[in-house]
Amino acid sequence: MLRSAALSAARRVSAQPRTTAVLGKGAVFQAARTMASAASSDTVTFEFGDKTFEGYNIDVPSSSITLTKADAISLYREMQMVRRLEMAADSSYKHKLIRGFCHLCTGQEAVPVGIEGAITKEDAIITAYRCHGFTYMRGAAPVGILAELMGRKDGVSKGKGGSMHMYAPNFYGGNGIVGAQVPLGAGIAFAQKYNNEKTCTLALYGDGAANQGQVFEAYNMAKLWDLPVIFVCENNKYGMGTAAGRAAANTDYYTRGQYIPGIRVNGMDVLAVRQAVAYAREYATSGNGPLVLEMKTYRYGGHSMSDPGTTYRTREEIQHMRSTSDPITGYKHRLVDSGVASEDELKSIDKEAKKLIDEALATAKATPEPAASELWDDVYVKGSEVPYLRGRVAEETHYYNVD
Ligand SMILES: Cc1ncc(C[n+]2csc(CCOP(=O)(O)OP(=O)(O)O)c2C)c(N)n1
Numbered sequence: 001m002l003r004s005a006a007l008s009a010a011r012r013v014s015a016q017p018r019t020t021a022v023l024g025k026g027a028v029f030q031a032a033r034t035m036a037s038a039a040s041s042d043t044v045t046f047e048f049g050d051k052t053f054e055g056y057n058i059d060v061p062s063s064s065i066t067l068t069k070a071d072a073i074s075l076y077r078e079m080q081m082v083r084r085l086e087m088a089a090d091s092s093y094k095h096k097l098i099r100g101f102c103h104l105c106t107g108q109e110a111v112p113v114g115i116e117g118a119i120t121k122e123d124a125i126i127t128a129y130r131c132h133g134f135t136y137m138r139g140a141a142p143v144g145i146l147a148e149l150m151g152r153k154d155g156v157s158k159g160k161g162g163s164m165h166m167y168a169p170n171f172y173g174g175n176g177i178v179g180a181q182v183p184l185g186a187g188i189a190f191a192q193k194y195n196n197e198k199t200c201t202l203a204l205y206g207d208g209a210a211n212q213g214q215v216f217e218a219y220n221m222a223k224l225w226d227l228p229v230i231f232v233c234e235n236n237k238y239g240m241g242t243a244a245g246r247a248a249a250n251t252d253y254y255t256r257g258q259y260i261p262g263i264r265v266n267g268m269d270v271l272a273v274r275q276a277v278a279y280a281r282e283y284a285t286s287g288n289g290p291l292v293l294e295m296k297t298y299r300y301g302g303h304s305m306s307d308p309g310t311t312y313r314t315r316e317e318i319q320h321m322r323s324t325s326d327p328i329t330g331y332k333h334r335l336v337d338s339g340v341a342s343e344d345e346l347k348s349i350d351k352e353a354k355k356l357i358d359e360a361l362a363t364a365k366a367t368p369e370p371a372a373s374e375l376w377d378d379v380y381v382k383g384s385e386v387p388y389l390r391g392r393v394a395e396e397t398h399y400y401n402v403d
């Protein structure tokens, strides 16, 4: 309901005067009226500061973005939904409703939300294990994500995938093997090109994964064949407990495609992410081949739920990032200062997001676990099964195609 209303509102077009807001360091705003002829009261234009984009062998995207006010508000709403979803996952984990691996994206919300605002549902996304926000933005309902985390039957992967293995239409997961999703993403882009589709694939990976050999093999093939793939490095400054500078000889991830152009983006600014991805999409789908985007971002929590996240970085660093760079708070100020929404309107969006997630959590908790007999389903496509699969012990071996 919430999402479809926002989407239909975002499609509205009109021809009234528009508002211009300047986004600079420290969220400096100037609201001004511009010429009525070229503008619409339903749209708002934001200017980016000098440091928002840095290019490597390519011009940076335009320093201003115009979007409908409904669209601008929907970006806020979606970031708030992703944050609430992760907060629900965090508390459910602490209450032992979720077991095993669980990696949260709190602090990094602008990346999945900004990306989705710039692509179409026909474009593809593949990422690593920090995937809840992407799963939601690709169209999965919060209840499906929370039920999946709890191993329930109504989960997006029928309760058998968990935190790292979630999927949605044109969302290829949720992958637990660091870096392995990058060549898979190039492969999806190969299929898009082969089928003459005017679509692209976003292959996301972390600053830690960026040092893997397979990433460079994927770069090579992607450039050689000019595949429509956008390599997106989410640089959140750490790979587990290792600071980027201790693992990488070159931490300018946007330059590491060598023969592939790149852009560094302020990944804490949802509008910057959206602008850069729209630009990259146009580039990749026009036959120019791949591009590397480095999203500079930050995770507030530990690497996963089992990492307090405070042994390899200081509490002051986390606090500093929260108070100066939070993607939701920063964007909230922009919306208010530019007159797109009032504090009260945004507060009611916050409340609604909390309510929707609370309801989803309650529904997810009430759903049953899958039947044990379903454990062996969905491992192979029906008809292509191997004769048997081993369980933990010999008695658990499952034989397919036995009546
Ligand atoms: C091939 C492989 N090696 C090691 C691991 C263990 N591991 C999981 S996440 C991770 C760090 C990755 O960091 P980064 O790419 O920066 O992503 P982030 O967690 O920061 O999003 C490691 C080493 C793994 N899952 N797969």
Ligand SMILES: [Mg+2]
Pocket (backbone or CB within 6 Å): 206, 207, 208, 234, 235, 236, 237, 238, 239, 240
């Ligand atoms: Mg990282």
